[in-house]
Amino acid sequence: xxxxxxxxxxxxxxxxxxxxxxxxxxxxxxxxxxxxxxxxxxxxxxxxxxxxxxxxxxxxxxxxxxxxxxxxxxxxxxxxxxxxxxxxxxxxxxxxxxxxxxxxxxxxxxxxxxxxxxxxxxxxxxxxxxxxxxxxxxxxxxxxxxxxxxxxxxxxxxxxxxxxxxxxxxxxxxxxxxxxxxxxxxxxxxxxxxxxxxxxxxxxxxxxxxxxxxxxxxxxx
Numbered sequence: 001x002x003x004x005x006x007x008x009x010x011x012x013x014x015x016x017x018x019x020x021x022x023x024x025x026x027x028x029x030x031x032x033x034x035x036x037x038x039x040x041x042x043x044x045x046x047x048x049x050x051x052x053x054x055x056x057x058x059x060x061x062x063x064x065x066x067x068x069x070x071x072x073x074x075x076x077x078x079x080x081x082x083x084x085x086x087x088x089x090x091x092x093x094x095x096x097x098x099x100x101x102x103x104x105x106x107x108x109x110x111x112x113x114x115x116x117x118x119x120x121x122x123x124x125x126x127x128x129x130x131x132x133x134x135x136x137x138x139x140x141x142x143x144x145x146x147x148x149x150x151x152x153x154x155x156x157x158x159x160x161x162x163x164x165x166x167x168x169x170x171x172x173x174x175x176x177x178x179x180x181x182x183x184x185x186x187x188x189x190x191x192x193x194x195x196x197x198x199x200x201x202x203x204x205x206x207x208x209x210x211x212x213x214x215x216x217x218x219x220x221x
Contacts, residue, residue, distance in 0.1 A: 005032035007066060009107070011058075011098045012073030014042055016153050017113050020195035021071050026051060028199065035065055037098065058094035061101045069202060070102035073113040084125055092133045099137045111146040111198045112137055116214050118149055134211075143207045148198050151214040152188040193219055 008025055012018035013036050025034050034051045036042075041055055054064060058074075074094050081087040099110055112134070117124070120131035138145050197217035201210055 006030055006068040007033040007035075008069045008071060009035045009037060009064065009067045009098070009102050009105075010071045010073070011037040011094075012075065012113070013038060015073055015075065016191035017148075017150070017194050018071075018073035020192045021073055021198065022051075024192075024195050024199055025071070030203070031069075033065070035067065037061075037064070058097055059089075061097055064101065064105055067102050067105045067107040069109045069111070070099060070107045071111045071198070072098050074098070075113060075115075078126065087126075088129050092129050092136070095133050096136045096140075099140055099142075103140050103142060108142060109144040109146075109202055110137060110140075110142040111202050112148070113194070113198075114147050114149050116149050116151040138209045144202065144205055145209045146198055146201050146205065146212060147209065148194055148212045148217065149214060150189050150194045150217065153194070154188045154190045187214070187218060189214055189218055193217055 008031050010018065010021055010025060013022040022034075022036065025031050032050060036051060036053045037056050037058075038053060039056070039058065042053065052065075054062075056062060056064075072095050074090055076087060076090045078084055078087045081090060095112060099112070102110065114134055115127070115130045117127045118130035118134055119127050120135050122128045122131060134147050137147075194217050197212055201212060
């Protein structure tokens with residue numbers, strides 16, 4: 001029996017993992033409709049037959065079309081956001097608001113990008129917020145929750161119109177000559193590999209909460 005076509009929401013499509021998810025969802029015949037949620041107009045997101053762009057305020061999300069699956073790749077840094085409060089507004093509030101709205105729209109499966117080291121009890125602000133977000137979305141009533149915890153992301157931020165993160169660039173430069181000796185769990189990972197792993201687990205995993213650690217998303221090479 002042929003599987004029923006699915007409807008998805010995607011928030012954060014202008015970031016590294018979000019753009020990779022966008023491309024893979026558009027190419028995936030399992031999905032017949034894709035609603036992309038963005039904070040501002042994104043003309044670089046070429047319209048596809050199944051894609052519809054919604055410019056939204058993540059603090060006050062409007063009623064949106066029904067969904068089966070929700071993918072959230074929203075995220076920033078404290079430096080880019082400008083303050084801890086502004087960072088939390090994106091990485092906690094916007095993520096949880098989107099997940100809650102998706103559940104209200106009928107979605108039963110959720111996939112969220114978090115980060116390596118996420119821990120609600122951490123004394124590190126960034127890790128603590130990510131951990132609190134994970135706990136919050138896991139309690140919203142989804143049948144399946146997939147949480148990706150990538151390490152340092154590899155991708156072309158300049159091509160997406162994002163500011164370069166010089167810390168990432170230096171880390172990659174220093175690690176590249178010794179990459180074979182870096183443990184898989186902390187090795188930099190391509191955004192495309194994170195997106196691919198999220199989609200695979202979303203489609204194959206049984207009900208429950210599934211945490212994908214960075215080493216599990218690394219391709220076999």
